[in-house]
Amino acid sequence: MVLAALVATVSAQAPYERLLKADSEPQNWLTYAGSYKSHRYSALDQINRKNVSSLKLAWAYQIQRAGIVETSPLVVDGVMYMTEPPSTVTAIDVRSGRPIWTYSPNIPTDVIVIGSPPVNRGVAILDDMVYVGTVHGHLIALDSKSGVVRWDIAVGDNKSGYYLTLAPLALDGKIVVGVSGAETGIRGFIDAYDAKTGRLAWRTYTIPAPGEPGFETWGKGSGWQTGGGSTWLTGSFDPELNLLYWATGNPAPDWNADNRPGDNLYTDSVLAIDPANGKIKWHFQFTPEDVHDWDSNETMVLFEAQIGGRERKLLAQANRNGFYYVLDRATGEFLTGVPYAKQTWADGLDAKGRPMRKKGIAPSIEGTLVFPNIGGAANWFSPSYSPQTKLFYQAAREMGTVYFKGAADYKPGTAFTGGGGRHIQGDDASGAIRAFDATTGKMKWEFPLLSPGYTSLLSTAGGLVFGGSEEGNFFALDAETGKPLWDTQVGGAVRGIPMSYAVDGKQYVAIAAGFTLFVFSL
């Protein structure tokens, strides 16, 4: 009783009001992508074009269990919250680089993680709790000061293949998560939970049931029950329009559409959702009748620009399928769609943004070569948008895949993919970091990468774009020209997501690569 009263009088560390105004405190990084607009942009400019060549290692933290680190750390008032594979959360004192607490859930040894490596992309913070999704399909709320469990609920049944890798998104009193598992034929959904209690507030399925709108796009069979439509990447939020934007993934089985003829709504789409009740206000589908596994789970950047003399509220995404899209985020109206990487599957997009598919691009028994590759021209790794340059920065993967079609037998919790692919890789593939005019998709510059990778980008007010490579390069480019200004070799593939923070008046840039989190400063 006394303890409860004590807790009540202490003000919460990260209330919703702080998350709403995250841009106003660039020394902290309060949500997965920096703010709800998902710019992954830092307003800090202490590190800039003139001095970045002196950047050096400030400290490093090495993860406890080997695995791929895809974390986007948060920093709140001098404490960093990062995640390690598979689903561990560690709080670190950024002044010393020393861990303060760490929490690892009990993951059963027979956990089912089919469709991605067992990774985690970060936590959400709200008030005094930190929230993590796990590879065994749970959402766990931890006390932010101690890492002790406040509540732990199963979001989806891991025995059917549901699991979580994404950073949850904290809204006002709610924690929103999506699920992974289309490669095991799950029926995807987006969930919102009461942040304090873990009680389910609403669930929105991405695959309609009989009678629901969109069901007619699944043909006559039972394909909808194992339809996929995973929701495995953190969405974006516009508090003024009060719309939550969440992307969906591939239909199942990935490479064999025999039992799911039709557009397969709402796979490979963006859904604009009312955060109060989960209702879908509008949707846009990027890749109808997908047979290439081109999930639309890429970051959606919210920005404003003039189009036709009028200020518009926009949503941009460099989609897995090789096209860069700009939509009106109030209505879902398609405005622009242009290729940003080599693609050989569509003659373009029609006036409504629907792809005009070429013939002969479907997977086959003997294999069909198509660009982009299975992993896409882009994937989960973050783009960045700079309000300073008005450029959209994206790492592109230039690689084709020979796509195979195969049998697909559904058994809960087992691979239900119906084929696969062989990449045309090595010297026959490459990558690039590209800067587009955000409104038109017209490329302003590109910086070549040796290979297609999974590098996320961070742009800063110091006029820089930070990125990495599969070969372990971590570097800074001039945000206006793409000219490399600084680079270092960190010794492992850069799969982490960069962010920047400041403490005691000094700016830092953090990036996970290999088995280590590296933090750089002047």
Place this chain on the structure above:
Amino acid sequence: MRLALCSSVLLTLALATPKPSAAQSATDVAEGKKLFGGLCVTCHGFDGAGGAGPPLNRPRLLSAPDDTALRAIIADGIPNKGMPRVRRVTDDEMRQLVAYVRSIGKVARTPVRGDAPRGGQLYAKLGCSGCHIINGAGGSLGPELTNIGVLRGPDYLRQAVLEPAARLPKDNLAIPARGYNEFLPVTVVLRDGAEVRGIRLNEDVFTIQLRDASGKFHSVRKSDAVAIRKETGASLMPSYANRLVGGEIDDLVAYLSRLGGAL
């Protein structure tokens, strides 16, 4: 003692190829052949005769001494050796693939023509050990050939001798990474005009590492170069097409095909 006898019998049974019913087996082999055609021939060649990857048409596979190991390789690949998991396969597909791979191991192969000992003499006369190591002896500029007879089939070896630039090795070395041409000739022109030509050892976005024909190592920052020419379609190994007549080529291939132990 009884226990030991039982387990040795069991061990023998486990090592022997399992025998499903004849009808089921024939269908599995036929279906496995179709799957193999799509997923495996690119590297392992038609009928498993080998290509960029090892031949599979032998009774004993080094990395797959039993069917459990073979299933594991098909399911997960062999990390760092260039064998990927091509795609997930269903239980039926796995059984079919295993049945087919074992079936081609039982078919009597066309014996490699040529006189292996004469081939060994040719190898010495041509000076191949200037660039190749066999059982610890020789120069290290080119690929090691100690086990080449197990790793490659005779057709591949013939092409390597006659047209070495036609297909550079891939997926044999952990460095550079999977899919990259190994022993790729690269010419770098530095800002002062100096030229370095060598085989690429590794590369990243900002740097490239070469070894030239004299064995000297070069570490190059790409920003120090005015040109970097990757010579796909070239090889530092010369072609021996004009230095060997038909019978000699057969002998050399027969010698190389024996390297790596009894089949």
